[in-house]
Amino acid sequence: MNTKNNTMFKVATDLFLFQMKWTLWFIPAVLGFYLFLPIVLKEITEVELNFLSTMFNPSKIYMLVIGIISALAFFNHYVQNGITRKDYVSGSAMAATGVAFSIMIIASIINGILHLIEPLTGFSPSNTHIAFLDTTSMWIIPILVFSLIILCYYIAGWMIIAGFQRLGGWGCFVFILIALLYFSLTDLLWQGDISHPLINAIGITDPNLSTPAALFCTLILIAVGLLLIRMLTKSVAIQPK
Amino acid sequence: MMKFDVFLENVTKEYKKFVALKDISFTLEPGKIYGLIGRNGAGKTTLLSLLGSLMEPTSGQIQIGGETPFENKKIMPYVSFIFEVDYKDEHEPITSYFSFANQYRPNFDIEYAKELAARFKLPLDKPIRSLSSGMQSALNVTLGLAHRNPVTIFDEAYVSMDAPTREIFYQEVLEEQQRHPRIMILSTHLVSEMDYLFDHVLILDQGKLIVNESFEEIISRGASVTGIAETVDTFVKNRNALSTQTLGNTKSVMIYGNLSDNDLFEAEKLGLEIGPVSLQELFIHLTKEVE
Numbered sequence: 001m002n003t004k005n006n007t008m009f010k011v012a013t014d015l016f017l018f019q020m021k022w023t024l025w026f027i028p029a030v031l032g033f034y035l036f037l038p039i040v041l042k043e044i045t046e047v048e049l050n051f052l053s054t055m056f057n058p059s060k061i062y063m064l065v066i067g068i069i070s071a072l073a074f075f076n077h078y079v080q081n082g083i084t085r086k087d088y089v090s091g092s093a094m095a096a097t098g099v100a101f102s103i104m105i106i107a108s109i110i111n112g113i114l115h116l117i118e119p120l121t122g123f124s125p126s127n128t129h130i131a132f133l134d135t136t137s138m139w140i141i142p143i144l145v146f147s148l149i150i151l152c153y154y155i156a157g158w159m160i161i162a163g164f165q166r167l168g169g170w171g172c173f174v175f176i177l178i179a180l181l182y183f184s185l186t187d188l189l190w191q192g193d194i195s196h197p198l199i200n201a202i203g204i205t206d207p208n209l210s211t212p213a214a215l216f217c218t219l220i221l222i223a224v225g226l227l228l229i230r231m232l233t234k235s236v237a238i239q240p241k
Numbered sequence: 242m243m244k245f246d247v248f249l250e251n252v253t254k255e256y257k258k259f260v261a262l263k264d265i266s267f268t269l270e271p272g273k274i275y276g277l278i279g280r281n282g283a284g285k286t287t288l289l290s291l292l293g294s295l296m297e298p299t300s301g302q303i304q305i306g307g308e309t310p311f312e313n314k315k316i317m318p319y320v321s322f323i324f325e326v327d328y329k330d331e332h333e334p335i336t337s338y339f340s341f342a343n344q345y346r347p348n349f350d351i352e353y354a355k356e357l358a359a360r361f362k363l364p365l366d367k368p369i370r371s372l373s374s375g376m377q378s379a380l381n382v383t384l385g386l387a388h389r390n391p392v393t394i395f396d397e398a399y400v401s402m403d404a405p406t407r408e409i410f411y412q413e414v415l416e417e418q419q420r421h422p423r424i425m426i427l428s429t430h431l432v433s434e435m436d437y438l439f440d441h442v443l444i445l446d447q448g449k450l451i452v453n454e455s456f457e458e459i460i461s462r463g464a465s466v467t468g469i470a471e472t473v474d475t476f477v478k479n480r481n482a483l484s485t486q487t488l489g490n491t492k493s494v495m496i497y498g499n500l501s502d503n504d505l506f507e508a509e510k511l512g513l514e515i516g517p518v519s520l521q522e523l524f525i526h527l528t529k530e531v532e
Contacts, residue, residue, distance in 0.1 A: 010344055240293070
């Protein structure tokens with residue numbers, strides 16, 4: 001028998017496991033490129049970034065895409081099966097957070113393994129960190145920051161579909177712009193002017209925040225994004241098909 | 242145990258400028274099978290979507306088990322709304338759907354679901370997208386029956402099944418209703434085939450509820466009067482004639498409205514033959530558009 005209060009956690013577990021199935025294809029794919037690209041392309045003599053930092057950019061796009069796909073694939077199915085919109089959104093947000101952290105934790109573990117086996121393989125990727133964040137020291141910070149940033153990309157993707165479900169074609173269009181602004185803002189918090197052309201075009205200057213301040217703003221941005229999705233889906237109508 | 246009776250009061254649903262349902266009120270009681278009949282676009286799916294909490298009414302109130310069902314976690318898992326699902330992108334097998342139902346439907350009986358799947362000859366481990374449309378329909382009704390929910394709605398979920406498979410479904414509906422009585426709503430175009438299942442009939446026409454009566458009542462409202470043309474004409478004068486058929490000097494008129502014992506006595510005296518009218522015929526004539 002179902003107990004009434006655990007539906008949200010069941011949704012979270014289900015969606016997490018489902019999306020991790022996709023992710024377990026994605027991580028090896030990036031790892032493959034990371035290991036074999038320098039071999040194939042002779043001109044790259046040295047791997048410029050460590051694996052954790054290398055994972056970061058493809059993971060943003062990956063999270064954006066699965067944010068879109070999962071909202072399209074699961075939302076209607078769950079509500080049609082008697083799960084409230086609220087439980088779905090809460091569960092799905094938890095699952096997305098889990099996926100974001102899992103990607104970065106797995107990437108860190110792989111990073112660690114690559115360094116451990118370095119003497120055996122002779123493969124010596126540089127331990128250079130990504131431009132905006134020191135990833136060589138205190139692993140917990142890069143994992144946390146990268147995970148939260150890629151979570152924002154997931155929320156951006158989800159928001160586009162929520163806009164479409166609530167407001168139709170025009171909603172989709174408007175929310176593509178909002179999503180673009182949303183992840184540009186996320187990047188601005190961390191990467192400043194190396195971020196998107198959109199931000200440069202608007203003329204916002206690099207806020208150059210300290211890590212704790214940027215972290216705090218990112219958490220606020222995540223909360224706002226999720227709240228927006230909740231508002232959009234709160235009483236959205238679903239067509240039976 | 243909560244009693245899941247269904248109560249609608251003055252429910253209206255509008256889509257932008259189109260009014261899909263107008264001022265619908267009715268009550269549904271546990272243990273009965275309801276036939277929901279209406280022409281295409283009459284508002285059947287909209288009405289059922291409201292009961293299934295897929296959308297909210299524009300005005301009026303809906304209660305299931307005394308509570309508003311929309312976004313209500315005490316109600317939504319107990320209402321099954323089964324319709325033709327598009328499975329063209331579904332790579333998962335039926336077993337995944339069974340375990341999903343097992344997780345989220347409180348009364349789901351997985352053994353019964355497997356039994357039904359075997360009866361419908363459904364392969365449990367093949368991707369659902371590779372099944373024929375008839376099999377996909379059979380999967381939908383399998384889930385609906387095995388959810389064993391106090392409110393179970395089938396919206397034309399059987400149209401793709403072939404006649405023998407539909408027959409199995411009808412048998413199961415009746416047997417299940419004996420074993421686990423519930424509110425079952427069957428919306429259909431296949432009126433003549435399914436009418437024997439209905440305890441109660443709801444007819445929707447252009448968004449309005451025009452009939453809400455027990456099967457016996459609605460059937461007793463119709464009668465065919467056959468005999469010599471002039472005699473028939475005299476008898477049906479001032480009655481609601483739905484249709485007329487003439488063959489030579491013999492005429493048959495279908496009338497709507499109860500016939501009293503006196504009427505029957507008079508008809509017999511006039512040598513008229515009074516016959517029954519099927520629900521299908523009544524439905525066709527009651528929802529006929531004025532040309």
